[in-house]
Amino acid sequence: MSTSTTKRDQILDSALSLFAERGFDATTIPMIASDANVGAGTIYRYFENKEVLVNTLFQHYVDLFTKTLEEDYPKDAEIRDQFHHLFQGMVRFTNEREHALHFIKTHNAAYFLDDTSRSRFDRLLMILEDFIDEGKKKEQIRDLPSNALIAIIFGGFLELFKLIRAGEIEATDQLLVGVEESCWDAVRHHA
Numbered sequence: 686m687s688t689s690t691t692k693r694d695q696i697l698d699s700a701l702s703l704f705a706e707r708g709f710d711a712t713t714i715p716m717i718a719s720d721a722n723v724g725a726g727t728i729y730r731y732f733e734n735k736e737v738l739v740n741t742l743f744q745h746y747v748d749l750f751t752k753t754l755e756e757d758y759p760k761d762a763e764i765r766d767q768f769h770h771l772f773q774g775m776v777r778f779t780n781e782r783e784h785a786l787h788f789i790k791t792h793n794a795a796y797f798l799d800d801t802s803r804s805r806f807d808r809l810l811m812i813l814e815d816f817i818d819e820g821k822k823k824e825q826i827r828d829l830p831s832n833a834l835i836a837i838i839f840g841g842f843l844e845l846f847k848l849i850r851a852g853e854i855e856a857t858d859q860l861l862v863g864v865e866e867s868c869w870d871a872v873r874h875h876a
Contacts, residue, residue: 693731695721700742705784709739709797740802743792746785747805753778754812764825765869767816772842772865779846787843810835817872824874834872841868 699720703712714735718725732738754774759766779786792798793806813835820826827834845864849856 705788
């Protein structure tokens with residue numbers, strides 16, 4: 686791996702962590718540079734400004750998350766099995782990229798996102814909305830607005846991983862099975 690790729694990756698890793706923790710407005714280029722152990726000028730060699738950096742980061746992680754959810758998606762399976770696939774995709778994505786899902790969730794409606802970022806996020810949302818619409822059509826998912834159901838699932842999931850990162854609970858297989866069942870129970874249609 687070349688030095689320039691390593692520096693760029695360091696910048697992106699630091700930016701992800703700081704944007705996820707502090708938000709876009711409270712994170713400065715000097716903070717990112719310090720955390721990445723590079724000079725602020727080095728960041729400007731790779732990214733024209735902070736908005737270009739955050740959009741690059743947002744697009745990268747939205748694309749990875751989309752790919753994670755789409756990979757081996759069981760489109761002909763039962764709705765509950767599709768939910769399991771999506772939930773396990775969130776777990777894998779979060780385990781491999783600690784701050785990425787929180788970053789996506791907290792920045793998806795931000796004023797600084799460009800058209801490409803918004804378009805890629807819309808594609809991600811379509812996966813979730815299509816799943817929910819299909820579940821509603823089959824009367825297996827509650828007849829609530831899709832964005833409300835997505836908020837229930839992601840809100841609970843992100844809070845869980847916040848507790849895990851803080852060391853307040855341990856991410857055991859049993860815990861994740863229980864959380865998945867709880868999230869499913871929150872959105873499924875009850876007869």
